[in-house]
Amino acid sequence: MKGNDVSKETLEIGLLFFPGMTQLDVTGPFEVLARLPGARIHLLWKSLDPITSDVGLTLMPTTPFAECPTLDVLCVGGGPGQMALMDDPEVMAFVADAGARARYVTSVCAGCFILAGAGLLTGYRSACHWLSRDQLAVLGAIPVKDRIVVDRNRISGGGVTAGIDFAFEVAAQLCGVDIARRLQLMLEYDPKPPFDITEDNAPAELLAEIRSAARPMLEERLRSSERAAARLAAGQPQSDVAGGAAGCSAGAPQ
Structure with missing residues (x-):
């Protein structure tokens, strides 16, 4: 059997919410992970105030940082709000602290930049x-062109919809393949995209057009990553930037 059988009653799973997030990055995984035996889901933000996704969906956090327990899984998604988030010392201190204590540190899409900026992906x-994969190297991570990547206790998914595939992998790691397969069947996850178009087979002119349209965002993302990399290189922990770690209760670091 792949993965670890769960020996305790509760699985503490935390999904980071933030303004400007791409909600499917984490609501896809939420749909899978919330159905695991003993799962207790924490939708994490500074407060319980509603936040708005990048395309206008209102989302309600359930657990403020200060009340976050030690997590079995920390999951961070991306979206255009990711860049501003990486310059927010309170958020980055929380991610660094929660990730250091979590059994599994995970991301979908550009959420990997938040983890990397918190010093959690160096050498992973x-x-x-x-669109952004190559920029990960700026933060000491190793970019991989796969839909799902497992490196020790780090699990990551590619862009947006890859979060659903990613979630079944996390489910298998937590509870075993049998439960993950059962969930995949119950949720009727059998994708058949109407168009056969990917990064690998798209016309060069279309890829160039998309990259051109995304250039301002990509340049901003690179600048935010370079600032975070400079803090890491200076040996400046995010918790020190914030004046003390915020969030999770004490536990053995990973």
Whole structure:
């Protein structure tokens, strides 16, 4: 059997919410992980105030940082709000602290930049959205062109919809393949995209057009990553930036 049988009653699973997030990065995984035996889901943010996704969906956090327990899984998604988030010392201190204590540290899409900016992906392999994948190296991570990447206790998914595939992998790691397969069947996950188009087979002119349209965002993402990399290189922990770690209760570091 792949993965670890769960020996305790509760699985503490935390999904980071933030303004400007791409909600499917974490609501896809939420749909799978919330159905695991003993799962207790924490939708994490600074407060319980509603936040708005990058395309206008209102989302309600359930657990403020200060009340987050030690997590079995920390999951971080991306979205255009990721860049501002990486310059927020309170959030980055929380991610660094929660990730250091979690059994599994995970991301979908550009959420890997948040983990990397918190010093949690140095020397680890990671998936990412294809538009930004190469920038991960700026933060000491190893970009990998796979839909799901498992490197020790780091698990990452590629862009947006890859979060669903990623979630079944996390489910298998936590509870075993049998439960993950059962969930996949119950959720009727059998994707058949109407169009056969990917990074690998798209026309060069279409890829160039998309990259051109995304250039301002990519340049901003690179600048935010370079600032985070400079803090890491200076040996400046995110918790020190914030004046003390915020969040999870004490536990043995990973």
